[in-house]
Amino acid sequence: MLAVPDWPGHRAGQHVDVRLTADDGYQTQRSYSIASAPSSDQRIALTVERLDDGEVSPYLAGELHAGDKLELRGPIGGYFVWEAALGGPLLLVAGGKAEQDERYHKTIRESVDALLGAVSEADRILLIMKEVEGLSLKELEKIYKVNENALKVRLFRARQRVLKAFGAAEKKEDAG
Numbered sequence: 001m002l003a004v005p006d007w008p009g010h011r012a013g014q015h016v017d018v019r020l021t022a023d024d025g026y027q028t029q030r031s032y033s034i035a036s037a038p039s040s041d042q043r044i045a046l047t048v049e050r051l052d053d054g055e056v057s058p059y060l061a062g063e064l065h066a067g068d069k070l071e072l073r074g075p076i077g078g079y080f081v082w083e084a085a086l087g088g089p090l091l092l093v094a095g096g097k098a099e100q101d102e103r104y105h106k107t108i109r110e111s112v113d114a115l116l117g118a119v120s121e122a123d124r125i126l127l128i129m130k131e132v133e134g135l136s137l138k139e140l141e142k143i144y145k146v147n148e149n150a151l152k153v154r155l156f157r158a159r160q161r162v163l164k165a166f167g168a169a170e171k172k173e174d175a176g
Ligand SMILES: Cc1cc2nc3c(=O)[nH]c(=O)nc-3n(C[C@H](O)[C@H](O)[C@H](O)COP(=O)(O)OP(=O)(O)OC[C@H]3O[C@@H](n4cnc5c(N)ncnc54)[C@H](O)[C@@H]3O)c2cc1C
Pocket: 015, 030, 031, 032, 033, 034, 047, 048, 049, 050, 051, 053, 054, 055, 056, 057, 058
């Protein structure tokens, strides 16, 4: 929570830039969304996720103490803030990253299924156990009762056959 004298107030969705200055004059700044609701008490809250290897967030989330001073610029942004007073129709568009991810994963799933469908059942089972289920060569040795080298050869050949099927599918797509 920061006390900001002369804070002009803010609207939902706006952020501030926090600038830090080191003793040697080095400066760096980062943006943080204002996490508190608009109010007139000249105080704002920021929620900072600490990135252990980050430059600024470990300082803000761990080293900053009550009474320390920060340089703030803001509130910034407002281009995407709607207010009731603006009136007019409001179009809400649903869908976004989750749907995009789902579509992307579906395409990948279908492509992988199609490729695995292009090789023998024996190859398919071996590849799924190794690449999807994550079984180790030691575990596969026990299942297949062959030594590691023989398994590596089988896996190599199975992967080659999948790659061949992939190449053939790509060629077909280019031609179509
Ligand atoms: C509008 C806006 C609002 C934001 N609101 C918030 C908020 O509310 N809360 C919040 O926690 N954050 C917010 N952020 C993010 C915030 O501004 C910082 O980016 C974040 O805190 C990380 O800063 P840092 O200095 O700790 O990390 P940085 O030092 O900037 O590093 C970030 C990551 O990038 C990696 N990295 C740095 N340099 C390189 C490089 N050269 N090559 C490869 N990797 C590198 C680091 O290892 C680290 O993992 C917001 C950003 C924007 C733009």
